[in-house]
Amino acid sequence: MRAFYNFFIYGYSFLIRIAAPFNREAREWIDGRKNGFSRMEKAVGENENIVWFHCASLGEFEQGRPVIEAFKDSFPDYKILLTFYSPSGYELRKNYKKADYIFYLPIDKPKNARRFIRIFKPKLVVFIKYEYWYNYINELSKNKIPLFFISAIFRQNQYFFRYGAKWFRNQLQKVTWFQVQDETSSALLDSIHIFHNQVGGDTRFDRVLSISQEPVSLPVVENFADGTDLLICGSTWPPDEDILKDYLEYEDGVKIILAPHKIDAEHIAEIQNKFKDFNLVLYSETSESIPNDSRVLIVNTLGLLSHLYRYGKLAYVGGGFGVGIHNLPEAIVYGLPVIFGPNYQRFREARDLLDNGGGFTIIDKKSFRQTVGMLLHDAEKYQHASKIAADYVQEQAGATYKAMEKIKEYLVIQHKEKSIGNL
Numbered sequence: 001m002r003a004f005y006n007f008f009i010y011g012y013s014f015l016i017r018i019a020a021p022f023n024r025e026a027r028e029w030i031d032g033r034k035n036g037f038s039r040m041e042k043a044v045g046e047n048e049n050i051v052w053f054h055c056a057s058l059g060e061f062e063q064g065r066p067v068i069e070a071f072k073d074s075f076p077d078y079k080i081l082l083t084f085y086s087p088s089g090y091e092l093r094k095n096y097k098k099a100d101y102i103f104y105l106p107i108d109k110p111k112n113a114r115r116f117i118r119i120f121k122p123k124l125v126v127f128i129k130y131e132y133w134y135n136y137i138n139e140l141s142k143n144k145i146p147l148f149f150i151s152a153i154f155r156q157n158q159y160f161f162r163y164g165a166k167w168f169r170n171q172l173q174k175v176t177w178f179q180v181q182d183e184t185s186s187a188l189l190d191s192i193h194i195f196h197n198q199v200g201g202d203t204r205f206d207r208v209l210s211i212s213q214e215p216v217s218l219p220v221v222e223n224f225a226d227g228t229d230l231l232i233c234g235s236t237w238p239p240d241e242d243i244l245k246d247y248l249e250y251e252d253g254v255k256i257i258l259a260p261h262k263i264d265a266e267h268i269a270e271i272q273n274k275f276k277d278f279n280l281v282l283y284s285e286t287s288e289s290i291p292n293d294s295r296v297l298i299v300n301t302l303g304l305l306s307h308l309y310r311y312g313k314l315a316y317v318g319g320g321f322g323v324g325i326h327n328l329p330e331a332i333v334y335g336l337p338v339i340f341g342p343n344y345q346r347f348r349e350a351r352d353l354l355d356n357g358g359g360f361t362i363i364d365k366k367s368f369r370q371t372v373g374m375l376l377h378d379a380e381k382y383q384h385a386s387k388i389a390a391d392y393v394q395e396q397a398g399a400t401y402k403a404m405e406k407i408k409e410y411l412v413i414q415h416k417e418k419s420i421g422n423l
Contacts, residue, residue, distance in 0.1 A: 001167035001168075002134070002167070005134055006109070006110065006135070009107060009108050009109060009135075010109070012107075013107050013109075016029055016030060017030060024264075025086075025087050025088070028087035028091065029086070029087055029104075032087060032090055032091075032104045033104045033106060033107070036103060036104060036106055037106070037115055037116075037119070039103070040101070040103060040116075040119050040120070041119055043101055044101065044119055044120060045079075048079050049077065049078045049079065049123055050078065050079045050080075050081050050100075050101075050120050050121065050122045050123060051071065051075070051078050051079070051080060051081070051122060051123055051124045051125070051126070052081040052082075052083065052120060052122040052124075052125045052126070053067075053068050053080065053081070053082050053083070053099075053125075053126045053127075053128065054082075054083045054084075054085075054105060054125070054126070054127045054128065054131065055082070055083070055084055055085075055089055055128045056084070056085045056086060056089065056128070056129070056130065056131045057084065057085065057086040057088050057089040058088050058089040058092055058093065059089075059326075059327065060089070060128040060129050060130075060131075061082075061084070061089050061093055061128070062204070062207055062306075063128055063129060063151055063202070063203055063204045063207065064126070064128035064129075064150065064151070064203060065203075065207055066203050066206040066207050066210065066400040067126065067128075067150060067203055067400050067403050067404065067407075068080060068082070068098055068099070069098055070400055070401075070404050071404065071407065072098050074404065074408070075411070078123070079100040079101065080098065080099045080100050080101070081099070081100065081101045081102075081103075081120055081122065082096065082099035082101065082102045082103075083102075083103050083104065083105040084102075084103075084104055084105065085104070085105050085131060090102070090103075090104055092302060092303070101120075105133075105136075108133035108134065108135045108136055109135060110135045110139075112135070113133075113135040113136045113138070113139040114139055116136070116139075117136075117139045117140065117143060117145070122145055123145070123411070123414060124145065124146045124147075124148070124407065124410055124411060124414075125140055125145060125146065125147045125148065126147075126148045126149075126150060126403075126407070127147070127148070127149050127150075128149075128150060128151060129149070129150075129151045129152055129153065130149070130152065130153075132168075132171065132172070134168075134171045137171055137174050137175065138171070138174065140174070141174035146176040146177070146410050147174070147175050147176050147177075148175075148176060148177045148178075148179065148403075148406065148407065148410075149175060149177075149178045149179065150179040150200070150203060150399070150403045151179065151181055151200075151201075151202045151203050151204070151399060152178050152179065152180045152181065152185065153180060153181045153182065153185050153202075153348065154180065154184075154185040154188045154189060155184075155188075155346060156188065160172060160188075160192065161188060161191070161192065169192045169193075169194070172189075172192075172194050173193075173194060175194075175196070176196065176410070177196050177197070177198070177406055177410075178194070178196065178197035178198070179197075179198055179199075179200035179201075179399070179402060179403050179406065180197055180198070180199055180200065181199070181200075181201060181202045181348060181399075182199060182348050183199055184348075185197075185199075186198070186199050198402070198406075200399050200402040200403060201396055201397075201398060201399035201402065202329075202348075202349075202396060202399055203399040203400050203403065204327070204329050204330075205329055205333075205393050205396040205397045205398075205399065206397055206398070206399060206400040207329075208306065208329045208330045208333040208393060209333060209393060209394075209397055211306045211307070211330065211333070212310065212333045212334060214307075216307045216310070218304070218307065218308070218311070220283060220286050220287075220290070220297070221257065221297070221308065221311050222311070223289070223290050224255065224257070224281070224290050224294065224297045225255065225311060226290075226292065228253070228254065228255045229253070229254050229255070229313040229314075229376065230254075230255055230256070230257055230311055230312045230313055231244075231254050231255070231256050231257070231312065231313065231314050231315075231316060231372070232257050232259075232308050232309050232311065232312035232314070232315050232316070232331070232336070233256055233257065233258045233259065233315075233316040233317075233318065234259050234305045234308070234309070234315065234316070234317050234318065234326065234327070234330075234331065235259065235260070235261040235305070235317060235318045235319055235326035235327065236258060236259070236260045236261060236316075236318035237260070237261055237262075237318050237319060237321065237322050238270070239321035239322065239341075240316070240318040240319075240320075240321060240341065241258070241260070241271060241274060241275075242274075242365075243362075243364070243365050243368050244256055244258065244316070245274055245275060246365040246368075246369075247365070247368060247369055247372065248275070248278055248295060248296070250369055251369070251372070251373070252295075254295075254313075254372075254376070255294075255295050255296070255297070256295065256296050256297070257296075257297045257299060257308055257311070257312070258271065258275075258296060258297065258298050258299065259298075259299040259304065259305045259308060260298070260300075260318075261318060261319065261326065263300045263301070263302065268282070268298065268300050271298055272298070275296045275298075278294070278295040278296045279291055279293050279294045279295060279296075280294065280295070280296035280297070280298055281294050281296070281297055281298070282298050282300055283297060283298060283299040283300055283301055283304075284300050284301055305330065306330040309330060309331045309333070309334050309336055310334050312331075312334070312336050313336070313376070314336055314337055314338075314339065314372060314375055314376070315331035315332070315336040315337070315338045315339065316338070316339045316340070316368075317331060317338055317339070317340045318340075318341070319340075319341070319343070320340040320341020320342055320343045320344055320361070321341040321342070321343065322343065323343070324343050324344070324346055324347065325340045325341065325343065325344050325347055325350060328340070328347070328349050328350060328353065328359070329349060329393060329396075331389075332349075332353070332358060332359075332389035332390065332392060332393055333390070333393045334390070335386040335387070335389055335390035336386065336389060337358060337359070337360065337375055337382065337385035337386055337389055338353065338358070338359045338360070338389060339359070339360045339361070339362060339368065339371055339372070340359065340360075340361055340362075341361065341362060341363075342361055342362075342363050344361055349392070349396075352392065353388070353389065353392060356388050356392065357384060357385055357388050358385050358386075358388030358389035358392055359385075359389070360375075360385075
C-alpha cells in the first residue's frame with residue numbers, strides 16, 4: 001500500500017506540473033517550492049529548538065493561529081516553523097511575524113520527508129485539523145518526534161473507517177495525540193483502536209472571539225450602510241450570487257456586502273455584470289464617499305471578511321451549493337443569525353445551529369427570500385436566533401487552552417529526559 005501511495009504522490013506532482021502553465025494556483029504551487037531545501041538549509045541555525053506547525057491553507061492557519069501565538073507567548077525561546085501546502089495560505093501569511101521560518105511544505109515523497117526532518121529536527125509537530133501526509137508521519141515516528149493533530153474532525157464515510165483500510169489506520173497509530181472537535185470523532189477513532197485522542201473542541205472559536213475584540217473601523221462600510229440593514233455575504237460562489245441577485249430584485253430595503261470566495265479579475269467582472277442594475281461599488285476603488293442609491297458593495301480585498309460581519313444584521317455564508325459551506329464562526333461571533341445552502345452536513349457547527357435555531361438552511365431563491373423576510377420582520381425570532389448564535393461561540397471556546405496543556409506536557413517530558421541524559 002505504501003508503494004501505491006507513493007505512486008499517487010508522484011503522479012499528483014506530475015499533473016500539477018502539467019497544469020502549471022495554464023493555472024495560476026498550480027504555477028504558484030510549483031514556483032513557491034523551487035530551491036526550497038536550499039533556502040531552508042540557509043535559514044535554519046545550529047542546535048535550535050524548533051516546533052513545527054503545518055496548515056493546509058489560510059483557513060487552517062486562522063484555525064491554528066491561537067495555538068501558535070499562545071505557544072510563542074509561553075515558549076519564547078523556541079523557534080516556530082510554519083508550513084503551508086497551498087498558495088492561498090502561504091502567499092497571504094508568508095510575512096507572519098510570530099513564525100521564525102515560513103515555507104511551503106515539500107510534496108510528500110519519502111526523500112523529501114527525510115531531508116525536511118533532517119534540516120529542522122523539530123522537537124514537536126502540530127498539524128491543524130487534517131492533511132495526513134504519510135511519509136512525513138512515518139519519518140516523524142521513526143525519529144520519535146511527537147506529532148499532534150488539533151481541531152481534528154472525523155466522519156464515518158472517511159476512508160480510515162472503511163473495509164480494507166488497515167494500512168491507513170496503521171499510519172494514524174503513529175500520531176502521538178489527536179485533539180478532536182467532537183464526541184463523534186473520538187468515538188470513530190476509538191472504533192479503530194486509536195485511543196490516544198481527546199475531545200478538545202475547535203480553536204476557530206477562540207480565534208473569532210479574539211478578532212471580534214479587535215478595535216476596527218471601516219469607513220467605507222459605515223458610509224455604505226448609511227443606517228440601512230446590511231446582509232453580509234461571505235465566501236460566495238456563482239450559485240450563491242444568483243440567489244442574492246434575485247433577492248435584491250424582490251426586496252428594496254436591504255443592502256448587500258458581497259465578499260466572494262475568489263477575487264480574481266474574471267470573477268469580479270462576472271459579479272459586476274450580474275449586479276450592474278444595483279449601482280454596485282468595488283471596495284478597492286471606492287473612497288469614503290458612496291452614492292446613496294448603491295445597494296451592493298463588492299469586497300475584492302482579502303483579509304477583511306472576519307471584520308465585515310460586525311456591521312451586519314444577517315449573514316449569508318457561501319459554498320453550500322458546491323463542495324460545502326465556509327466559515328460560520330466568524331459570522332456568528334457577532335450574534336448574526338446565519339443562512340447557508342444545503343451542503344452543510346459535514347460541518348458540526350452548522351448542524352448544531354440548525355438544531356438550536358441560530359442557523360437556517362435554504363435550497364433555492366424562494367426559501368432564501370422567505371428566511372430573510374422572517375428574520376427581518378419578526379423581531380422576536382431575530383433576537384432568539386441572534387442570542388443562540390452568540391452564545392454558541394462562547395460555549396465552544398477554550399480549545400486553545402486544552403491544546404496548550406498537552407503541548408506543555410510533552411515539552412516538559414522532553415526537557416526532563418534531556419536533563420537525565422546529561423547526568
